[in-house]
Amino acid sequence: MPIIRYEGKDYDCPSDEILLDSLAQQGVKLPSSCKSGACQTCLTRAISGTPPAAAQKGLKSTLAAQGYFLACQCKPESDMEIGLATISQKFSTRLIDKMALNESVIRLRLSKPDNFDYHAGQFINLIRPSDELTRSYSLASLPSDDALELHIKRVPKGAMSGWLFDHVETGEELAFYGPSGDCFYLPEDPEQPLLLVGAGTGLAPLYGIIQDALQQEHRAPIHLFHGSLAKEGLYLIQTLRELDNQYAQFHYTPCVLHGDSPPGGMQGNIGDLPVQALGSLSGYRVFLCGDPAIVRTLRQNIFMAGASMQAIHSDPFEFAAS
Ligand SMILES: Cc1cc2nc3c(=O)[nH]c(=O)nc-3n(C[C@H](O)[C@H](O)[C@H](O)COP(=O)(O)OP(=O)(O)OC[C@H]3O[C@@H](n4cnc5c(N)ncnc54)[C@H](O)[C@@H]3O)c2cc1C
Secondary structure (H helix, E strand, C coil), X not given: CCEEEECCEEEECCCCCCHHHHHHHCCCCCCCCXXXXXXXXXXXXXXXXXXXHHHHCCCCHHHHHCCEEEHHHCCCCCCEEEEECCCCEEEEEEEEXXXXXXXXXXXXEEECCCCCCCCCCCEEEEECCCCCCEEEEECCCCCCCCEEEEEEECCCCCHHHHXXXXXCXXXXXXXXXXXXCCCCCCCCCCCCCEEEEEEHHXXXXXXXXXXXXXXXXXXXXXXXXXXXXXXXXXXXXXXXXXHHHHCCCEEEEEEECCCCCCCCCEECCCCCHHHHHHCCCCCCEEEEEECHHHHHHHHHHHHHCCCCHHHEEEEECCCCCC
């Protein structure tokens, strides 16, 4: 049976069990959230030994080469010494502002720790101090902003979102791991058209990415499609309209599945609307965030419309395992 060394102690971890679970059964609680390989909260590093290939699937080659792997996807095949990933550090923060963006979405502003560097559109793994409950939330702010901005949707019976809506108060001390994710803007090609699509709080990372691209003087068209079931579920409409008026290259399309869309918007399935509106997407750089089923549909449709898979960046908001 493989022996896993962690913080100077040895643990027997069977090859047919997930490392995260077998360590938890032995009293070692590594950070984790979605347990499906999406959020990367459980990113761990093999200091010695070789992690199984399946536990490195989907990681950037630069991370895999350094021995990083996902503990929630790891069935150990041989002895390893492991440590927490240094790229996902724990930071302390404080809630400085909480505001409703619509009936089911709030904006939180958190103090930005001095040594916290990130790209707009990446996400953090927010920790509830009382029990270490951890959930991923995307950063809608720019690194140059004084505060970190999150958009949180209320999920019925949601442990973290319910707590953030109903109990957290301004001034409260919180913590997070991060930053994580590679859904962000790089100024590689300012002439490449951008397409950003998200439903609900899928707007959070997209809002950060748009501000970043505009600040870095992206010149080609930047199309944002923000979807919701109905008009009431949209938010930041006025702010996005103002950006649309201010920047000739930015185009905002609010989309609703049911009922009338706001002026200038579209009605229909958000999975289909961007392709309907733009036609060929060959040459586009694409960012898709939010509901995992919508992200899957969009990936497929946008690929079929000509975008290359390598140019499609996505952050599906997978639910955390209970
Ligand atoms: C990379 C990433 C980025 C994310 N960014 C954001 C963000 O910016 N804003 C944001 O609001 N959320 C975001 N999420 C989702 C977030 O991490 C939580 O999953 C969400 O807030 C629900 O957590 P909870 O503790 O309130 O609900 P839980 O207690 O985890 O869930 C309660 C119940 O609701 C179900 N459920 C959970 N989520 C949903 C949902 N969305 N729709 C329907 N049923 C659900 C669960 O399966 C469970 O049965 C992100 C997730 C990932 C992986």
